Amino acid sequence: MSFSYDLLATDGSARAGMLHTAHGDVPTPTFMAVGTAGTVKAMTADAVRATGAKIVLGNTYHLMLRPGAERVAKLGGLHKMMDWPGPILTDSGGFQVMSLAKLRKMDESGVTFRSHIDGTPYHLTPERSTEIQHLLDATITMQLDECTKFPATHQEAAESMRLSTRWAKRSRDAFVRREGYGQFGIVQGSTYQDLRRESADALAALEFEGYAIGGLAVGEGQEMMFEVLDYTTPMLPAHKPRYLMGVGTPDDLLGAVARGVDMFDCVMPTRAGRTARAFTSRGIFNLRNARFQDDTRPLDDNCSCLACTRHTRAYLHHLFRCEEILGPMLLTAHNLTYYQSLMQGARDAILAGNYTEYCDTVRAAWAAGDTDT
Incomplete structure (x- = not known):
């Protein structure tokens, strides 16, 4: 090869x-x-x-x-x-x-x-x-x-x-x-x-x-x-x-x-994952924030990682508050999955000839934030 x-x-x-x-x-x-x-x-x-x-x-x-x-x-x-x-x-x-x-x-x-x-x-x-x-x-x-x-x-x-x-x-x-x-x-x-x-x-x-x-x-x-x-x-x-x-x-x-x-x-997605910051389709979340302590929703509905499909925001918040190593592990995996999905979406959009529209949609979702809270 x-x-x-x-x-x-x-x-x-x-x-x-x-x-x-x-x-x-x-x-x-x-x-x-x-x-x-x-x-x-x-x-x-x-x-x-x-x-x-x-x-x-x-x-x-x-x-x-x-x-x-x-x-x-x-x-x-x-x-x-x-x-x-x-x-x-x-x-x-x-x-x-x-x-x-x-x-x-x-x-x-x-x-x-x-x-x-x-x-x-x-x-x-x-x-x-x-x-x-x-x-x-x-x-x-x-x-x-x-x-x-x-x-x-x-x-x-x-x-x-x-x-x-x-x-x-x-x-x-x-x-x-x-x-x-x-x-x-x-x-x-x-x-x-x-x-x-x-x-x-x-x-x-x-x-x-x-x-x-x-x-x-x-x-x-x-x-x-x-x-x-x-x-x-x-x-x-x-x-x-x-x-x-x-x-x-x-x-x-x-x-x-x-x-x-x-x-x-x-190093941003891995370093952020170790410090409770999550990159999501709705922007950046700090999982140490008290607003997540009773939040039973997934971290990101659009993500297929273990943190999002198997756990709640409340649980992730708990892990970081207790300084459990599982918190950084799950959030690092999530952030890297998000970065990969962002690049896969970019690739698909370029192949389809609508990259500008893809970027506009992604940025609009970031700007809208976590609208359900």
Whole structure:
């Protein structure tokens, strides 16, 4: 099975396609559940599959620290270790190095840093990041990049982007090409259109199997993020998948799909599930709120997850008030199911040619809120 992307339909800039990989096919648009350390928090692999997820994300930085990439390889690779035979995308570790590591120092060769866990020193280069992802047996490998800070001056953004571009070439050279496996380049350039163009053109010349858009959802706000996507996604090859990194809210996803994005990941639905926040077809609920303590209705009438089909809002409220682990488990499963159903609805609407109407209907229901209370 070769690594390829079939574009099946468009509706405006919105796209529906099929990503073919060594570990299975992924319908797009798609949301990737975040399994940073080889697990989606509070979820078994069966529970993740039950949400409708076809692809998950792991993280180079966390897995290189614990249990170590070489150990994962000896254990049969990440697919076997975490009971996920389907596709896995691994982040390169660059963002986590910048945000979590202690005493980091960056130069042309890569990043030298100390582990946030125990202070052990490491040196992460584009070549080592690519090697680690190979040892993990990632279906999709990401180039090592620098996530440009926001705000950044044009000069700062240009220097950062050009460093990432040079690292992209080294990452590409280090990638071991195998049937059904792919590597994505990451477009940087902050909020500057000319820099995004320079980045996109340079990465396209390296002929990656897919392209990610990085450096967004870092504080610029939704309006500016959408503005950047408006001019960036058309710069990317139409026959390759497009991945918006670290995004986002359900509304972010709808808007980004409308602008031509195919793939997403974000910790938001899992993190929210652990803190009693539920994403629903009627908006966001906080299950700790006392208004739910006698509410015998399902969390979301339109959801097929266990939290919604087997339990009441009152029970979910009770679990969080008592700090029972089942609460985060059920709500995480619900949130991921909701994200998957949102993306499936988007795909169906694009195939039917009514994506704008789909978005209007979904947003109207959010705005109406929980009208029965």
